[in-house]
Amino acid sequence: MxxxxxxxxxxxxxxxxxxxxxxxxxxxxxxxxxxxxxxxxxxxxxxxxxxxxxxxxxxxxxxDSGDVLDWSGIGRPIVDKHSTGGVGDNVSLMLAPIVAACGGAVPMISGRGLGHTGGTLDKMESIPGYSVTPDNALFRKVTDEIGCAIIGQTGRLAPADKRFYGIRDVTATVESIPLITASILSKKLAAGLQGLVLDVKSGSGAFMGTEAEARALAESLVAVANGAGLKTTALLTGMDEALASDAGNAVEVRNAVRFLTGEHRDPRLQAVTLTLAGEMLALVGLAESREEGLAKATTALSDGRAAEIFGRMVHALGGPSDFVEKMDAHLPKAELVRDIVADEGGVIAAVDTRALGLAVVALGGGRTRPQDPVDHAVGLTRIAGLGTELSKGDVICSVHARSDADFEKAEAFVRGAYRFGAAPTERPAVIARFEA
The missing domain is CATH 1.20.970.10 (Transferase, Pyrimidine Nucleoside Phosphorylase; Chain C)
Structure with missing residues (x-):
């Protein structure tokens, strides 16, 4: 040839x-x-x-350009999810232990943030001692014994994709659905999965801006994955506002632990997390239907099993043994926490979610190049969502920053992200089910 x-x-x-x-x-x-x-x-x-x-x-x-993981001998079905990314999307941190609590094995090989989107690995590295690069023996042991492990991609997993993507990134050829499809799925297939659920996002904070674009990508991903022998389904979810009420690294980990323990659960985040869990359980036969899967996932969350598994996973991969119980003693904190408040009253009519992600980047909590370091402590919390009615002086969000100058940079992005109206607006549904 x-x-x-x-x-x-x-x-x-x-x-x-x-x-x-x-x-x-x-x-x-x-x-x-x-x-x-x-x-x-x-x-x-x-x-x-x-x-x-x-x-x-x-x-x-x-x-086939690198290693393909072999999970033979593990008595659990191997299942994972992939999200196309967004702002305040910490779903993986809760989803993996929920599915593990229901009998699945979730070897979650995740990525870092780039541009305005956050990365699961950056969030997990907020936890002192946590290793996102364990050797294969430890990765397998944790997945087998605990049921989930959230780690990073090794150099031997689909290495051709890494070279291909690097060249696409500098030649204006990233936005090709077949190439996006092959890039995402080559790594998931190399992970040796038996089932995959895709969370394909659309909206102002998503890679695919419109639902039509997201549907086209979901259609391609599901068809190709199943054509390659991997049982796959997809959900379409909205990213027209931050998914969690917090965006950053340590702040999203804190949000996830509060979610798992029941201290606080953002409703849209809960809907996406539990729906994905139900889909995963049904896909690999751990539930008879999506509805049964959703019920099992809800129980695993509410009875504390998922929180226990998350804590065990963190400790097994090098983190503190008491992380869930004492996360505030372990997670890094920014020196300055200051509110951004509304200058006038009104209803939040639209949010440029990408701008919120860029506010986190401006604080140092994201990267514009893969090699850039991130500040795990900074971010946004108490982010107001669509349809919220605010009076003058009410909090739009709180900024966790290292300095006054960083706060001011983030504030400019946040204020530019919000558009206010006079009348209440209907909040769009967060999930639009995709049928292949």
Whole structure:
């Protein structure tokens, strides 16, 4: 297979043979396929797309570029979820232990934040001592004995995707549904899952801005995953406002622990978390239906089993043994906590959720480049949501910052994010079920 002829075929809109796709991706190793050729192929796909079978072949080839985890011998079904990201989306922290409490095994391989979206790994690294890079033996042991482990991607898991994405990122070819699909699913397939539930978001804080775009991505992901042999379903969820009332790293961990213990549960966050859990349990046969799965997940949350499992997972991966009971003694805190208040009364009619995420980045709690460090202590709490009626002087949100200057930068983003109206507005549904 000559890389240039392979690229020419896709440039001219001709179908690609699965064996040729595998050979092209195999050429990433040792750079037998050059960076320029990868970029040219990405651009050809950007304009001409890929058929479903071609996307399946690309996904499998990227999966097979590295290790594929083997969970044989573990007496639990292996299931996970993937979210397309947003602001205040700490669902993974509660979802993994809830599903584990119901008999599932959740080897959750997560990512870091980039741009305005938060990253699960950055949140978990707020916990002193917690290791997001355990060796495979410990990862397997924790998943087997406790039921869940939230860690980061190793260098040997779908390494072709890492190279491919890096080139797409600098060649304006990220926004291609087939390439997004292959990127997401190659890593999930390499994780050795038996079931996957996707949380595809739309709205002002989501990667896919409209529900139509989110539906198109969900359709592609579900079709390709099932075509590659992984049982997969999807939910469409809204990101027209922050999902939790807190956004940042340590502040979202604190929110998650309060959720698990029942101290405080944001209603929209609870709806998404429990619906995803019910979907996961039904998908791998731990419940007869979504409704039964939802009921089991709700019980595991309310009776404290999920909180106990979260605490055990944290300790098994190096964190404090009393983290759930004494999280405030362990989590980092910002020096300055100051409220942003409404200058006048009104009803919150719209929120630019992306701007809220950028406020966290301005505080140092996010990154614009993968190599940037993050400040785990900073963030936003008590974030007011759509439809909230505020009087002059009421709190829009609280800012956790390191300095007055950082507070002022975040305040500018927050004030620019909110639009007020005179009359109450209907809050949009947070879940729009997707049917493939």
């Amino acid at each position: 000559l890389p240039q002829e392979f690229i020419r075929a896709k440039r001219d809109g001709k179908p690609l043979d699965p064996a040729e796709i595998a050979a092209f991706i195999g050429g990433f190793e040792g750079e037998r396929v050059t960076e320029g050729q990868v970029a040219a192929f990405a651009m050809a796909v950007f304009f001409n797309g890929l058929a479903r079978d071609e996307t399946v072949a690309l996904t499998l080839a990227m999966r």
